[in-house]
Amino acid sequence: MTFNGFQETTTPENNPDLTERETIEADLLLEGVHRLYGYDFRNYAKPSLMRRIWHHVHAENLDTISQLQNKVLHDRSCFERMVQSLSIPVTEMFRDPELFRTFRREIVPILRTYPYIRIWHAGCSTGEEVYSMAILLHEEGLYDKARIYATDMNDRSLKQAKEGIYGIEKMKLYTKNYLEAGGTQSFSDYYTAKYNSVMLQPYLRKNIIFAEHNLATDRSFNEFNVILCRNVMIYFNDTLRDQVHGLFYESLSRFGILVLGSKESIHFTQFSDCYEPLDRVEKIYRKIK
Ligand SMILES: C[S@@+](CC[C@H](N)C(=O)[O-])C[C@H]1O[C@@H](n2cnc3c(N)ncnc32)[C@H](O)[C@@H]1O
Known part of the structure; x- marks a missing residue:
C-alpha cells in the first residue's frame, strides 16, 4: 500500500x-x-x-x-x-516575473526618495531571489545605496547562496524570467560560464549580507524599508504565521513595504489593519500604523 x-x-x-x-x-x-x-x-x-x-x-x-x-x-x-x-529550498531567479515587474514600476519610485535602502529577504534559500533583486536595483541605479540582508534557517542553502554559483542548465529559464520581469540588459552579462556552472558577477554580492536566521525562534535584528518573504509562510500554520507577521511588523520602518507575492496575503492575520495595499495582485503592502 x-x-x-x-x-x-x-x-x-x-x-x-x-x-x-x-x-x-x-x-x-x-x-x-x-x-x-x-x-x-x-x-x-x-x-x-x-x-x-x-x-x-x-x-x-x-x-x-x-x-x-x-x-x-x-x-x-x-x-x-x-x-x-x-x-524545501525550491527557488528561481526572477521567480514569478510579474512580481519583479510590479516592484520596478510601483516600489522603485518610492525607494528613489530614500537616502539609503535596507531590504530583508526572509527565507532566501539558495539566493536566486536576492540576486534578482540586486540586478533590479543595479539597473535602476539604486544598488549602491542598498544593503540587502538575506536570511534562511538552512545553512547549506546559505552556503550556496554566498557562492552565487548555479547550474548552467537553469539559465534558459532564468533568462526568460528576467526578460518577463522587465530586465533591460542582456542577462548573460550578469554571469560567467565555466563548464556546467555559472558564477554571478561578484559586484552583485557586494552589498548583500547572508546570515542564518530562523523565523520561528529568532528575533528582529534590524529595521528595514522593505521585507520580502515569499513561499515560506505557506508552510506555517496560523499561529506561526501570525508570530512571523509580528516579527515583520516590528522590523519594518514607518511606511515600510512588505512583499508577500501573489500566493499569500496579510488578510486573516492579526496585522491586516496595520497595512494598506500597494498592489493587490502581488500582495505588496505598506505599513501605515
Ligand atoms: C520555497 S523556499 C522560498 C525561497 C524564495 N523566497 C522564493 O520564493 O523563491 C522556502 C525557504 O524557506 C526557508 N524556511 C523554512 N522555514 C524557515 C524558518 N523557520 N526560518 C527561516 N527560513 C525558513 C527554507 O529553508 C527554504 O529555503
Whole structure:
C-alpha cells in the first residue's frame, strides 16, 4: 500500500489508530528536536510537514517516526539531514516575473526618495531571489545605496547562496524570467560560464549580507524599508504565521513595504489593519500604523 508516495504496510486511512499514533510520534519528534537542537517545527502546517517527515523516515531506511526520533536525538548528522528534508529550498531567479515587474514600476519610485535602502529577504534559500533583486536595483541605479540582508534557517542553502554559483542548465529559464520581469540588459552579462556552472558577477554580492536566521525562534535584528518573504509562510500554520507577521511588523520602518507575492496575503492575520495595499495582485503592502 502507498502512503504519501511511499511503500507502507498500514495506512492512516485503514487504521485510525495509526493516525493518532502518528500524530503523537510526530509531536514527540518535534518536541525533542526543539528541546535538543532549538529548531522549532511544531507550528508548521501539518499535511506537508507529515509528508516531509515520512519522506525522511524512508530516506533513513526506517519504518516509524519514533525510530526517526531515536536516531535524530542520538545522531546530530541525522538531525542535520532532517533539516534539509524539511526545508524545501525550491527557488528561481526572477521567480514569478510579474512580481519583479510590479516592484520596478510601483516600489522603485518610492525607494528613489530614500537616502539609503535596507531590504530583508526572509527565507532566501539558495539566493536566486536576492540576486534578482540586486540586478533590479543595479539597473535602476539604486544598488549602491542598498544593503540587502538575506536570511534562511538552512545553512547549506546559505552556503550556496554566498557562492552565487548555479547550474548552467537553469539559465534558459532564468533568462526568460528576467526578460518577463522587465530586465533591460542582456542577462548573460550578469554571469560567467565555466563548464556546467555559472558564477554571478561578484559586484552583485557586494552589498548583500547572508546570515542564518530562523523565523520561528529568532528575533528582529534590524529595521528595514522593505521585507520580502515569499513561499515560506505557506508552510506555517496560523499561529506561526501570525508570530512571523509580528516579527515583520516590528522590523519594518514607518511606511515600510512588505512583499508577500501573489500566493499569500496579510488578510486573516492579526496585522491586516496595520497595512494598506500597494498592489493587490502581488500582495505588496505598506505599513501605515
Ligand atoms: C520555497 S523556499 C522560498 C525561497 C524564495 N523566497 C522564493 O520564493 O523563491 C522556502 C525557504 O524557506 C526557508 N524556511 C523554512 N522555514 C524557515 C524558518 N523557520 N526560518 C527561516 N527560513 C525558513 C527554507 O529553508 C527554504 O529555503
